[in-house]
Amino acid sequence: MKVAIAGAGAVGRAIARELLVGRHQVTLFEKETRHIDPDSLPEVEWVQADACELQDLEKARLQEYDVMIAATGDDKANLVVSLLATTEFAVSRVVARVNDPRNEWLFNDDWGVDVAVSTPRLMAALVEEAVSVGDLVRLMTFRQGQANLVELTLPDDTPLAGKPVRRLQLPRDVALVAIIRGRRVIVPQADDPIEGGDELIFIAPEEAESELQRRMRLPE
Numbered sequence: 001m002k003v004a005i006a007g008a009g010a011v012g013r014a015i016a017r018e019l020l021v022g023r024h025q026v027t028l029f030e031k032e033t034r035h036i037d038p039d040s041l042p043e044v045e046w047v048q049a050d051a052c053e054l055q056d057l058e059k060a061r062l063q064e065y066d067v068m069i070a071a072t073g074d075d076k077a078n079l080v081v082s083l084l085a086t087t088e089f090a091v092s093r094v095v096a097r098v099n100d101p102r103n104e105w106l107f108n109d110d111w112g113v114d115v116a117v118s119t120p121r122l123m124a125a126l127v128e129e130a131v132s133v134g135d136l137v138r139l140m141t142f143r144q145g146q147a148n149l150v151e152l153t154l155p156d157d158t159p160l161a162g163k164p165v166r167r168l169q170l171p172r173d174v175a176l177v178a179i180i181r182g183r184r185v186i187v188p189q190a191d192d193p194i195e196g197g198d199e200l201i202f203i204a205p206e207e208a209e210s211e212l213q214r215r216m217r218l219p220e
Contacts, residue, residue: 001025004065004091006051006081007072008035011097015071016044029060052080054088062089070096075103079111086112115142136213142203150204152216156196160216166190169215171208177201 001024005012008030016026020043030036031050038046049056051070062068068085070078078096085091096111098104098118107116117140140149154160160168165176165188179186180199186192194200204212 001067002065003027003067003069004029004062005069005071006078007070008046009073012071013041015069016041020044027060052077052084054084057084057089062091065091067091067093067095070094072097073099075099079106082112115140136209147203147205148209150202150209151199152202152213153199154194154196154216158194158196160194161196163194164190165192165194168194171204171211171215174202174204174208174212177203
């Protein structure tokens, strides 16, 4: 996969390192000369360019990329990068960093953002996920409200224990994508049994979350 990252600060470089582990082709866009250091990540293509400028993105042929990650420390810049990537270059996936949680409401489809990542919100969600049993916890939002990644930890005495995955009567448009059981990550199959203490990971639209939680608390 060909990935462009706008911003070669600590966050942008850390993302690039992770993507290199997955053998993706990564390009870092950075306008500040002092932040350009090819020796630190020799496997990455470094481009000195302002990712907010249309002509710079045209020179870099951004239309050939699969993903744009707007990872600068400036929310305004990340929004502009996202909008250009979507509207001018039809990049199929745009992920944007939210620096100030008060600006999170702006990071939506109107600005071309597919996934907005807010570190404070994500950390709060992970804390909730660690201590909440029986309550639905939203971990991440995709396309700003059209679908969410949510987690529910079943109590040890759940009435669902022993039931196969196929017996779960999930609300419409809700998908169970993973079961975390101790150190195991299970890709659920129809006959896999549910156990007390399981962490269930779903993708669900916001309007289905309350119904999902209700159904997970009741025996089928």
